[in-house]
Amino acid sequence: MxxxxxxxxxxxxxxxxxxxxxxxxxxxxxxxxAALPGDRKPGHVHVGLCPAVLDDRPCCAQLTASAxxxxxxxxxxxxxxxxxxxxxxxxxxxxxxxxxxxxxAAIG
Ligand SMILES: [Zn+2]
Numbered sequence: 375m376x377x378x379x380x381x382x383x384x385x386x387x388x389x390x391x392x393x394x395x396x397x398x399x400x401x402x403x404x405x406x407x408a409a410l411p412g413d414r415k416p417g418h419v420h421v422g423l424c425p426a427v428l429d430d431r432p433c434c435a436q437l438t439a440s441a442x443x444x445x446x447x448x449x450x451x452x453x454x455x456x457x458x459x460x461x462x463x464x465x466x467x468x469x470x471x472x473x474x475x476x477x478x479a480a481i482g
Contacts, residue, residue: 417441425467426453437464 418440424433428451435450439461446455446464455464 421446421461421464422468424448424451424453425464425470426451 418438421437421439424435424437426433426448433448433451433453435448437446437448439446444457446461448454455461
């Protein structure tokens, strides 16, 4: 094994290159992280309507997720979804309320 490794100088060069890349990534990441707190636009995205039901009526407020937080909070009813599991549940709930027109119409 030692003989093989000693006769693969390009492998060593490769490792050097990787180290360099990692340093570049570390530096860039450090710069990005340092830039975040001062940035007043942390990347909000609309993630659908609030599926919470209040007084038998869906809240339907526009929900916004932030890239800087793992918490989605409804600004209207205050319902919160924290973490990916909760977000998946939110998504399912939204899909459940996205096409209830037929079933409610049949009941009503
Ligand atoms: Zn809500």
